[in-house]
Amino acid sequence: MKRKxxxxxxxxxxxxxxxxxEYRSGEWLRQVDLEERFAATRFDVRAALEALVVRKEIQHVRNRGYKVPALDPEMLAxxxxxxxxxxxxxxxxxxANATDEDVVRLAELAEAFSVAAKSGTHLDQSTTNREFHEAMHALTANPVLVETIWSIRDRGRSAPFTIWRxxxxxxxxxxxxxxxxxxxxERDAAGLSKVIEDHIRRRH
Amino acid sequence: MKRKxxxxxxxxxxxxxxxxxEYRSGEWLRQVDLEERFAATRFDVRAALEALVVRKEIQHVRNRGYKVPALDPEMLAxxxxxxxxxxxxxxxxxxANATDEDVVRLAELAEAFSVAAKSGTHLDQSTTNREFHEAMHALTANPVLVETIWSIRDRGRSAPFTIWRxxxxxxxxxxxxxxxxxxxxERDAAGLSKVIEDHIRRRH
DNA sequence: TGCGTAATAATTGGCGCCAATTTTATTGCG
DNA sequence: CGCAATAAAATTGGCGCCAATTATTACGCA
Structure with missing residues (x-):
């Protein structure tokens, strides 16, 4: 079996x-299951799991396997x-960096999320949300900042299934x-900071 | 050969x-060399190298190996x-969190760095510097923030050999x-921010 | 002497395998 | 029926191996 x-x-x-x-907090990720599901060799699965451990998105327990960590309230905070x-x-x-074209593009992406929110699948919502935020963060023109933001977001599983109940x-x-x-x-930095902070701190 | x-x-x-x-920018990290140097199996070396790739501390080139990335000025910025x-x-x-005891401890660690700066080895300087900053960041009581800070610092190789010339x-x-x-x-947040920002932005 | 080609050596990549460990099922006993 | 012990099954961990790829060396020719 060769991976696509x-x-x-x-x-x-x-x-x-x-x-x-698709995997809940505390759930074990069985290598054999992942091989099947993702049409991958065991070698590939193990490498991927190790990478996710380094990224702190999953946890490894020796001789027992890998699991999706439970996110306790303190960690979430x-x-x-x-x-x-x-x-x-x-x-x-x-x-500072956003051009008028950027703003138009962001508005389109916000609209796409809005449409998905009304009548799309969870995947639609997750995808359009991610695209909106990716486009916004890309405006920083700092790839290190962007990937750092996403590394934290991904660890917190900021996705529809856990948030948009x-x-x-x-x-x-x-x-x-x-x-x-x-x-x-409007170039309103203070306002944007406030919206973002409230958005993040909001209890879902 | 069994790893210590x-x-x-x-x-x-x-x-x-x-x-x-000990490895310069652009330098290839040969698996066989690392096995010897670190008394490790090839399996361990390869896992370690992959982890460092995920951490973006090194780069992998297929069929050629792993190398220490050159840090161009833009990436450093x-x-x-x-x-x-x-x-x-x-x-x-x-x-907000620092107690009087914390402050005393930090002063001791700063003094240890001072001593190393005057008459210590590069390793002494690196170690005491790291200890000082670790103690300071630990005051945030936010382990995620601490490890994120260090993940960025380590990528930029904020260490004596590259900085303290x-x-x-x-x-x-x-x-x-x-x-x-x-x-x-003095609980002077604005002052501390300024010192830290200037410290980081300083061209070495 | 310099360049191109072929041969050889070194290194990387991933596979298969099996020992070690854990989990599950079975059995026996009170 | 519940518990403990044992056996069997499943899973994980890491090793050895060799094919694939790259780097280096050797050779031949102009």
Missing amino acids: EDKRPLADEIAQAIQLG HLREVRVILECGAVPQIV TPDTLHRSDEDHRQMVHCIR | EDKRPLADEIAQAIQLG HLREVRVILECGAVPQIV TPDTLHRSDEDHRQMVHCIR
């Missing part, structure tokens, strides 16, 4: 499955705090995205 | 060797910028540490 010669590293595929709630620092730290550069939370995220676009359009 | 049953993961040992300038965001973002919690730069770092302790003692 494609696109993303296996580690990212597994990570996405975790993000989408730590992750949120670091997100606030990073994402608010990114604001000056986002506001109700239409209300979806709606709030939709509204927050619009606010973010508005603040960027 | 000990202390730190091999990846960290290799990382430190890189930090200390990105890393510095993220360090500023993170380390200045840590300031409010450092200042002259007694003058060592002296400045010594002075900066004292200033940091002073600001913490």
